[in-house]
Amino acid sequence: MNRFEYTRAGTVQEAVQALAADPAARFIAGGTNLVDLMKYNVERPGRLVDITRLPLDEIVQHAGGLRLGALVPNATVAYDPLVNERYPLLASALLAGASPQLRNAATTGGNLLQRTRCYYFYDEGTPCNKREPGSGCPAMTGVNRIHAILGASDTCIATHPSDMCVALAALDAVVQVEGPDGRRSIPFAEFHRLPGDEPQRDTTLQRGEIVLSVDLPDEDFSTHYTYLKLRDRLSYAFALVSVAAVLEMDGDTIRTARLALGGVAHKPWRNAEAEGRLQGKPATPETFREAADVILAEARPYAHNAFKVELARRAIVRGLSQAAAGTPQSQTDKRIA
Amino acid sequence: MAKPMLSESGSSAPPETIPVTLTVNGQERQLRVAPWTTLLDLLREELDLTGTKKGCDHGQCGACTVIVDGKRINSCLALAVQKDGAHVTTIEGLSTGSLHPVQAAFVEHDAFQCGYCTPGQIMSAVALIEEGRARSRDEIREHMSGNICRCGAYSNIVDAVEDVLKNKGSSFREAAE
Structure with missing residues (x-):
């Protein structure tokens, strides 16, 4: 790990100022991803601005819904009574990710900002356009089993690793941020970005902006939902493909559908056309397969990840079936219902 | 220092x-x-x-x-x-004189081979019992999934944790007090 200066921020304003004052500074909260990346020399900050003492560690109800402070640990969100009552999809996704130890340390804001687990990004002995822009992408012709099938570019085929973010995408959360130019709200779909020709940028956050909270809309998402995660082992592994689904039903007919995929792209993947086609249709496997076909028509697999296209197709059908039936995937009993 | x-x-x-x-x-x-x-x-x-x-x-x-x-x-x-x-x-x-109930259960159930992961397994198990969310064997496995045992003593580790959860609740609480 490189040597660095350490600053402990007492207020949000102090934190924003500390970052603006030092181009080599980075925020640190739980540190579960940043410290790991520093041990691999992937991140080499000149200064860490510790934000863990900021008053952003509460879950509060407000007019617009439920506000998750940026510093609320993942475990606290996962077991929060209100989250479980109204947004069990989010609790389920959180419990599908990481380990109890990591969920105790990792924060809501940090989870949004975790980096890809692409092997080449982590290995400073290889080129990587995300780590060193312009150096190349060995994943495209190398080992790319875990990589993207949707929305990738000629510079980067990395995936976003978070489970929580897939649920937040399906829930249409809003990220509140503050920076040198004040506060702004970012709809979740616009928070993460596709790699394009700037794969070094994972999000649309501007330099010096800090995440204050993640706001969940004031709706009841507790009946027809599921988080279905498929991976190489039953626990403590990143998703090869995951599906977050939330439906509103009129009997057996779908009134509205929200569907986000994890493990397949540089950001949680939504497809408005597919969601629109589900509206007003009977909740049958045929309907769900049609939606999957729309989503996966754009899929562009590489040498080792073509299996993800069929895996995603089946996961979408299974996830929508679970959500329609009101039988969400358990995160302890791993049998897929 | x-x-x-x-x-x-x-x-x-x-x-x-x-x-x-x-x-x-x-x-x-x-x-x-x-x-x-x-x-x-x-x-x-x-x-x-x-x-x-x-x-x-x-x-x-x-x-x-x-x-x-x-x-x-x-x-x-x-x-x-x-x-x-x-x-x-x-x-x-963990222990004050005598073994903590989780330590004793690991000995009793032979819940290790080389022992290197054991302190982490035991600390995780102590926290798991305090958290009170795991009851079944599936739940114990899920809530212990952040602790790897390369010797593969998992089944005995689950036995040890289950034993403390089911039979030693009172002595565990006494030790924690």
Whole structure:
């Protein structure tokens, strides 16, 4: 790990100022991803601005819904009574990710900002356009089993690793941020970005902006939902493909559908056309397969990840079936219902 | 307390250390730490509490699990300077004279082979029982999934944790008091 200066921020304003004052500074909260990346020399900050003492560690109800402070640990969100009552999809996704130890340390804001687990990004002995822009992408012709099938570019085929973010995408959360130019709200779909020709940028956050909270809309998402995660082992592994689904039903007919995929792209993947086609249709496997076909028509697999296209197709059908039936995937009993 | 360290570039001024107060196994310690010192390295290298193990050093194996302010975390991914004011319990702080019920259950069920992951397994199991969320064997496995055992003693580890959960609840609570 490189040597660095350490600053402990007492207020949000102090934190924003500390970052603006030092181009080599980075925020640190739980540190579960940043410290790991520093041990691999992937991140080499000149200064860490510790934000863990900021008053952003509460879950509060407000007019617009439920506000998750940026510093609320993942475990606290996962077991929060209100989250479980109204947004069990989010609790389920959180419990599908990481380990109890990591969920105790990792924060809501940090989870949004975790980096890809692409092997080449982590290995400073290889080129990587995300780590060193312009150096190349060995994943495209190398080992790319875990990589993207949707929305990738000629510079980067990395995936976003978070489970929580897939649920937040399906829930249409809003990220509140503050920076040198004040506060702004970012709809979740616009928070993460596709790699394009700037794969070094994972999000649309501007330099010096800090995440204050993640706001969940004031709706009841507790009946027809599921988080279905498929991976190489039953626990403590990143998703090869995951599906977050939330439906509103009129009997057996779908009134509205929200569907986000994890493990397949540089950001949680939504497809408005597919969601629109589900509206007003009977909740049958045929309907769900049609939606999957729309989503996966754009899929562009590489040498080792073509299996993800069929895996995603089946996961979408299974996830929508679970959500329609009101039988969400358990995160302890791993049998897929 | 702080040891001299060279900066990686081999140049510049000696690193600044920062005062930190930690209560480790009930004992308050006034320390000075370099900001890049992990809690794991502080415990092992400065405080000689070598029961907490360094396995992968990347938060993947759980050998470094300790309990900080009542919650189990990977001490390898925690910067000590960020834990100023915290209460830390390590494997050395569990027993007071006799074995902690979880330690005794690991012995009784032969829940290890080489033993390297065991302090982390035990700290994780102690926290799991305190959390009170795991009851069935499936749930114990899921809630212990952050602790890898490369010898493969998993079935006996689940036996040990299940035994404490089902049969030793009262003695566990007495030990915790």
